[in-house]
Amino acid sequence: MVDQARSSGILIETRALLDNPDQETLNIVARTGHWLDDIQQVNFNDLGLTRNAGLSMSKGDYLSFLDGDDLWSSNWLCHAYRDAKKDRSTVWHPAMLYYFTEDDFDTHSTNQIPYHTTRSFFMRHVSSETDDFNQDSLFLNNLWTANVFAHRNLHERFPYEGVDRIKGLGIEDWSWNVKTVWSGIPHQTVDETLHMIRIKSHGSLGQQNTAEGLLVCLPSDAYPRLG
Numbered sequence: 001m002v003d004q005a006r007s008s009g010i011l012i013e014t015r016a017l018l019d020n021p022d023q024e025t026l027n028i029v030a031r032t033g034h035w036l037d038d039i040q041q042v043n044f045n046d047l048g049l050t051r052n053a054g055l056s057m058s059k060g061d062y063l064s065f066l067d068g069d070d071l072w073s074s075n076w077l078c079h080a081y082r083d084a085k086k087d088r089s090t091v092w093h094p095a096m097l098y099y100f101t102e103d104d105f106d107t108h109s110t111n112q113i114p115y116h117t118t119r120s121f122f123m124r125h126v127s128s129e130t131d132d133f134n135q136d137s138l139f140l141n142n143l144w145t146a147n148v149f150a151h152r153n154l155h156e157r158f159p160y161e162g163v164d165r166i167k168g169l170g171i172e173d174w175s176w177n178v179k180t181v182w183s184g185i186p187h188q189t190v191d192e193t194l195h196m197i198r199i200k201s202h203g204s205l206g207q208q209n210t211a212e213g214l215l216v217c218l219p220s221d222a223y224p225r226l227g
Contacts, residue, residue, distance in 0.1 A: 002035055005077040012077070013037050013060055016068070019050045047146070048160030048172030055155045062088075064149045071196035072147070079190045080149035088151040090186045093125045093144050094195040101199045119199070128187040138178050139218070144187060146173035147195050154185065161217050168215055175217035182219045 005012055016029055016039045029039060040057065044050050051065050062084055064077060072094065080092050100120040114120075126133065126143055137143065158180050163170030181187065 001072050001074045001077055004074045005081070008078050010078065010081055011060075013058060015040065015054060015057060017042055017050050017054050017057075019043070019047070020045050044162075046162045046172070048176070049162045051155075051172070052159050055152065055159070058152070061152060062149065063152055063155055065146060067146060069198055070147065071198075073192075073194040076190070076193045076195070077149075079193050083188075083190050084149055084151065087186075087188075088153070090150070090188050091144075091154065091180060092149040093187060093189050094147060094193040095125060095189040095191055096194045097123045097125065097145060098194060098196045099123070099199050100196060125189045127189055128181060135181050138174075138181060139216075142171065142174035142177060142216070144173075144177050145195055145197065148173075149190070154180070158183070158185075163214065165214070169217050170214035171216055178216055179219055 002012060002014055014036050016033060016036050018025060018029065018039065018041050020043055021029075021041060029036075033039060038057075040053075042050055042053050044053070054065070055063060062081060064080065066072065076094060080094075084090070084092055098120070099122075101118075104118050104120045125145075128135065158176060160172045161169075161175045161179075163172065169175075177187070
């Protein structure tokens with residue numbers, strides 16, 4: 001993905017932020033990270049605060065946050081940059097999502113019919129600019145993943161919230177999506193792009209958030225609508 005973007009003439013600064021990494025992670029990044037411009041360790045134990053740190057370290061006009069255990073179509077950065085240059089006031093998302101469960105590789109299908117225990121699935125991101133988009137639906141479900149592409153001014157205006165486990169508030173990308181939508185920021189998709197997310201059998205942050213019952217942070221002006 002990065003090689004394709006650089007081959008097309010896009011100047012990219014690639015920076016790895018490792019939040020409380022274990023030794024195995026450090027070894028993997030050191031061994032395979034030859035394409036990275038910089039590797040930094042932080043100690044937030046928080047995805048949102050780590051992304052904010054990435055913003056402060058970056059120099060580019062646009063940012064793309066890429067979680068290290070996910071995959072993307074090789075055209076993602078090229079196509080997202082193309083669209084973002086036309087509209088720098090919009091948050092851009094991949095068009096398609098593929099959630100794949102690692103256990104499914106042991107029960108794969110040999111034809112077009114999925115195996116009956118398969119949990120992997122495709123879905124499409126939605127655009128907030130369609131007539132049938134209802135922003136109130138964000139109260140119930142996060143409509144977009146954290147893999148966004150946006151101008152740095154948007155991230156400077158809307159920093160990510162840290163998880164507050166005492167109050168039970170968190171899920172940084174969901175909270176960020178709500179905050180930006182409520183502020184009138186459009187969310188749109190980039191045609192013919194794909195984000196692939198690995199669903200772990202155990203030990204994932206998403207499972208931890210679900211188990212703790214974390215709730216999304218809502219803007220103060222959203223509460224009258226809920227009343």
